[in-house]
Amino acid sequence: MDLFSTESIKNILPFDGVTNYHGLVLDKKQCEFYYQKLMETIQFKNDEAIIFGKKIITKRMVAWYGESEYSYTYSKITKRANIFTEELLALKEIVERESGATYNSCLLNLYPTGAEGMAYHSDGEKMLRENGAIASLSLGADRKFSFKHKKNKQRIDIVLEKGSLLVMREGTQTHWLHRLPPTKKVNSPRINLTFRTIEL
Numbered sequence: 001m002d003l004f005s006t007e008s009i010k011n012i013l014p015f016d017g018v019t020n021y022h023g024l025v026l027d028k029k030q031c032e033f034y035y036q037k038l039m040e041t042i043q044f045k046n047d048e049a050i051i052f053g054k055k056i057i058t059k060r061m062v063a064w065y066g067e068s069e070y071s072y073t074y075s076k077i078t079k080r081a082n083i084f085t086e087e088l089l090a091l092k093e094i095v096e097r098e099s100g101a102t103y104n105s106c107l108l109n110l111y112p113t114g115a116e117g118m119a120y121h122s123d124g125e126k127m128l129r130e131n132g133a134i135a136s137l138s139l140g141a142d143r144k145f146s147f148k149h150k151k152n153k154q155r156i157d158i159v160l161e162k163g164s165l166l167v168m169r170e171g172t173q174t175h176w177l178h179r180l181p182p183t184k185k186v187n188s189p190r191i192n193l194t195f196r197t198i199e200l
Contacts, residue, residue, distance in 0.1 A: 012158055013147065016175035019168045025098050025137070026163035035139045035162075037087045038191055044110045060116045066105035070198050072127060081105060088193075091137060095195050099167045101133040103195035114141070114186030120148055120177040123168075129197040134173075136166040140190040148177045160192075 009020040026034070044061040064072060065088055066081035084092070088106055096102055111117070123134055138160040145166070147156040160166060168178070180192075 012156055013172065013176065014154070014156075016149065017168075017172035018170045019147070019166065019172050019176075020099075021158060022098055022165040022167065024161060024163045025094060025165045026139075028163070031139055031163045034087055034091060035191060038108070038139065039189075041085055041087065042108055042110075043082060044108070047109075058116070059112065060118065061110040061112070063108045063110075064105065065108070066198065070105060070127075072105070072107075072125075072198060091193060092195060095135045095137055095165060095193075098165055099133055099135050101135070101167070101197075103133075103135065103197050105196055105198045107194045107196065109192040109194070111141075111143070111180070111190045111192070113189070114143070114183040117182035118180040120146075120179040122150075122173045122177050123194075123196070127198050129199050131170055131173075132197045134168045135195040136160070136168070137193040137195070138162055138164050138166075138190065139193070141186045141188045143186060143190050144181055144183065146179050146181055147172075148179075150175055150177060 009022055011018050012021050013019045042063045044063045047058040047060050047062045064079050064081045065084050067084060068081070069083070070081045072079050072081065084106070092103060092106065109118070139162055142159055142161045145158050145160045148154070
């Protein structure tokens with residue numbers, strides 16, 4: 001049996017893509033340890049975007065890390081990666097083992113409360129490996145995550161628990177949008193780590 005097979009992992013998309021929900025890959029103790037370490041060591045900054053020619057600064061905070069100081073552009077803003085920390089390398093190893101894919105960078109998002117979210121989008125930047133896996137690891141508050149098909153608008157919702165792993169694969173970015181909807185029910189922070197592969 002292939003140790004990295006995803007056949008037994010649930011694909012939450014009904015068609016036009018594969019997104020595997022692995023459930024919890026970190027136990028409670030690991031969640032608490034890595035959450036505190038990331039809060040203490042990661043260089044989070046308010047995110048910036050150019051929308052309709054105007055520079056917007058969000059309450060959501062981001063940080064980008066990688067194997068080297070890659071440059072990465074999205075929403076018309078270019079960022080330069082910090083070098084992976086010891087904790088990020090440990091988490092990357094866990095995610096690579098669980099997902100059966102390799103990654104060379106990680107975009108971290110910090111949502112201070114449920115009031116902060118992310119609008120519908122797909123991760124289609126040219127620097128990303130085409131149809132490459134994007135692994136989303138959650139720490140902190142549990143949050144709902146939504147997918148919407150680009151053509152028929154069908155929606156899929158899932159709650160991403162602390163310590164859980166979601167891996168978006170083949171066709172997901174091509175055919176589906178995803179978002180983190182804001183909510184008044186959550187008052188504590190969530191850290192989301194999205195491991196991905198940048199092709200230089």
